[in-house]
Amino acid sequence: AGRYAEIVADRAARRRLAAGAMDAAGSAYDESKPLSEALAVLERLSSDEDPPISGAVDSKAGLEATLQEINSATGSAIATGFDCFDTSYGGLFGGELAILAAKTGGGKSAFSMQICESIARSRPVLIASLEMGSNEIHRRRLARHTGIELKKMRNGDLTDDERRILDVAVSDLETSRLHILDAANCGLPEIARESRRLKHREGGLGLIAVDYLQLLRSDADDSKSNRERQVAGLTRGLKCLARDLKVPVLCLCQLNR
Numbered sequence: 027a028g029r030y031a032e033i034v035a036d037r038a039a040r041r042r043l044a045a046g047a048m049d050a051a052g053s054a055y056d057e058s059k060p061l062s063e064a065l066a067v068l069e070r071l072s073s074d075e076d077p078p079i080s081g082a083v084d085s086k087a088g089l090e091a092t093l094q095e096i097n098s099a100t101g102s103a104i105a106t107g108f109d110c111f112d113t114s115y116g117g118l119f120g121g122e123l124a125i126l127a128a129k130t131g132g133g134k135s136a137f138s139m140q141i142c143e144s145i146a147r148s149r150p151v152l153i154a155s156l157e158m159g160s161n162e163i164h165r166r167r168l169a170r171h172t173g174i175e176l177k178k179m180r181n182g183d184l185t186d187d188e189r190r191i192l193d194v195a196v197s198d199l200e201t202s203r204l205h206i207l208d209a210a211n212c213g214l215p216e217i218a219r220e221s222r223r224l225k226h227r228e229g230g231l232g233l234i235a236v237d238y239l240q241l242l243r244s245d246a247d248d249s250k251s252n253r254e255r256q257v258a259g260l261t262r263g264l265k266c267l268a269r270d271l272k273v274p275v276l277c278l279c280q281l282n283r
Contacts, residue, residue: 107144118274149232156241213243238278
């Protein structure tokens with residue numbers, strides 16, 4: 027019976043592979059779709075992720091799966107490093123999309139960066155930074171870690187002692203499993219492709235952070251879709267990415283003044 031089960035699983039995997047290859051080929055030849063979408067389909071096909079299970083789940087199977095998840099929930103939450111947040115919210119969970127919203131200058135990036143730093147001590151973290159470049163992010167990390175003013179690092183007006191302190195800080199911080207996707211004109215396909223690649227290469231992924239929602243490129247036709255619908259589509263796409271990879275996604279969102 028075990029051998030027959032292996033044969034059935036093998037045939038099913040081959041059918042999924044063939045269907046995925048046909049989807050990838052169709053996307054490649056469909057010139058109405060952006061190239062990034064076709065590349066995302068191919069990346070999803072080449073990843074080692076289990077394909078999503080389609081179809082309705084009956085009550086018995088659903089309840090059994092839920093009970094199993096509850097019984098194994100100990101330690102499944104990802105701590106953010108902020109005790110008050112983890113106590114009230116429970117931390118971050120794989121498959122969930124968390125929106126961090128505030129007005130301009132409200133400290134969204136600083137707060138999310140500290141969460142990423144905390145998680146990156148033990149798990150790989152991907153930051154899709156659309157507002158700040160990689161060098162700016164690392165300057166802020168060094169400023170927070172050393173207490174040296176950000177302005178002095180920008181101007182290069184540093185004493186010899188401060189330069190030695192920075193060298194030590196770099197040695198401490200470079201062990202962090204933090205990865206930054208530095209792309210100003212970034213969209214969902216690029217984030218999904220890099221997330222899958224990083225999870226496959228690192229053997230797991232602790233968090234995907236997006237800074238921030240309104241700067242995320244939409245591949246929808248502007249003449250047929252207003253910005254509100256585009257943002258709704260981007261949010262839906264981030265939620266699907268979280269569920270597909272079973273990784274929490276933290277998305278920053280800017281509120282109107």
